[in-house]
Amino acid sequence: MDWKNEMQTRIQEVEAALRTYIPKQETFPPVIFEAMGYSLFAGGKRLRPIMVLAACEAVGGKKEDAMPFACALEMIHTYSLIHDDLPAMDNDDYRRGRLTSHKVYGEDMAILTGDGLLHHAMQIMAQACYDNPSKQTTGAMLAIAKGAGIYGMLTGQVVDIYFEGKTLEKEILDFIHVHKTSAMIRGALEAGACVGGAHADVVEKFGLAGEKIGVAFQILDDILDVTSTMEELGKPIHSDEKNEKTTYVTLYGIERSREIAAKLSQEAVDILESMGENCKFLCELTKDLLQRTY
Numbered sequence: 001m002d003w004k005n006e007m008q009t010r011i012q013e014v015e016a017a018l019r020t021y022i023p024k025q026e027t028f029p030p031v032i033f034e035a036m037g038y039s040l041f042a043g044g045k046r047l048r049p050i051m052v053l054a055a056c057e058a059v060g061g062k063k064e065d066a067m068p069f070a071c072a073l074e075m076i077h078t079y080s081l082i083h084d085d086l087p088a089m090d091n092d093d094y095r096r097g098r099l100t101s102h103k104v105y106g107e108d109m110a111i112l113t114g115d116g117l118l119h120h121a122m123q124i125m126a127q128a129c130y131d132n133p134s135k136q137t138t139g140a141m142l143a144i145a146k147g148a149g150i151y152g153m154l155t156g157q158v159v160d161i162y163f164e165g166k167t168l169e170k171e172i173l174d175f176i177h178v179h180k181t182s183a184m185i186r187g188a189l190e191a192g193a194c195v196g197g198a199h200a201d202v203v204e205k206f207g208l209a210g211e212k213i214g215v216a217f218q219i220l221d222d223i224l225d226v227t228s229t230m231e232e233l234g235k236p237i238h239s240d241e242k243n244e245k246t247t248y249v250t251l252y253g254i255e256r257s258r259e260i261a262a263k264l265s266q267e268a269v270d271i272l273e274s275m276g277e278n279c280k281f282l283c284e285l286t287k288d289l290l291q292r293t294y
Contacts, residue, residue, distance in 0.1 A: 003284065010053070014046045014070060021071050021124055035105045035113040036120075040078050042096045047289075049074045051188040051282070052195075055206055058278040061136075061196025068128035069140045069191050072121035076148050077184060079117035080157075082110055089161065118148075139194035139203075147187025156180025160245070168246035174215070181221075182214025189282075202275065209271040213286055216264040219257050220290065222247035226254065265290045 022040060023033045049070035056066035085092040085100040086107060093103050102110035125141040146152055156179030163172060189206040198206070226249055248257040268286050272279040 003288065006281075007050075007285075007288075010050050011046045014049045014053075014074065015041070017067050018071050018074060021068075021075075021120075023120075031105070031109065032112060032116055035101060035109055036116050038104065039082050039095075039101050039113065040075065040117065042098050044078075044096055046074060047285075048077055048184060048188040050285070051185065051210070052192040054282050054285070055189045055192025056196035057192075058275070058282060059193050059196040059198040059202060060278075061192075061198075065132070065137075066140070066192050066195045068124050069144060069195060070188075072124045073144050073184070073188055073191065075117040075121040075124075076144065079114040079121075080148075080153060080184075082114040082117070084157070086110060089157075136195050136197055140191040143187045143190035143194055143203075143207075147183040147185075147190075152179055152183030152187065153181075156183065164245060166246075170251060173246055173248070173251070177215045177218045178211060181218040182211045185214035185217065186210035205271055205275060209268040209282075209286075212264045212268040212271070213289065216261040216268070217289055219248045219261040219264075220292065222249050223254055223257055223261075224292075225249075262290060 018040060022037055025033045025037065027033055052070035052073060053063045053066050057063055081095060082101045084090055085095055086102055092100055094100060100110070101113055105113065122145075125144065129137045129141055148154065156176050159172065160176045160180055163176075168176075186207045187210070189210040190203050193203045193206040225247075248260065252260070265286055269283050272283050272286065
């Protein structure tokens, strides 16, 4: 497998689909649709939608059935980044190498842009369920909604903000990582497996792998915040230090944090490998994430 070409092909596939779902800028009022497109097409790894599609294919489903959920999940992820960058949250000026939404469109419009992406994502998923009503489609929507909401990302963000500037125990830090980061990755793999027609026990295995991938991903993100550059990351570095956040790096140091991330990644790979050859792409993706420098 030519990994770089394979990933680029999948990214382009997601990008093309996203453009079919986002409203055109000439729709009134144009500013909201321009702002939605500005952040949605600012680049990024498209990791979560790619995972939705790959999990669907791994269980024998059709990626066409999974695409609405993949695109909706990317819109939800983008909304979360827009709100995360706001002055009331992390107060960051750059994301993916570009000025953040509130720096370009103002804080008020950035809030509305995030809201617009979230609600449009729900509309896309609801339409997919309406067009193809089944336990598979509604299960996919449920997995994503749960991963994004009060049982997932939202609660993780709440706890992260609540404990900002305070010393955290490992248990609280793990709670934040499992909810704020892992829940959406777990939701991506579960949604893909659901819409692909997998049995509940298989969906749960995908979810567990996603949880481990998510925590490993966040630990590496914390390492890169210390070791990388703004040019490589496309966003400010040392933001955790600026916001006085406890991370695995502050608790264990860089090398030990790398070891923990590697262990979690391998555990995820072991779960995916146990489900057969069709999970090979997801295994390679998990391994590649541990090697990333951005």
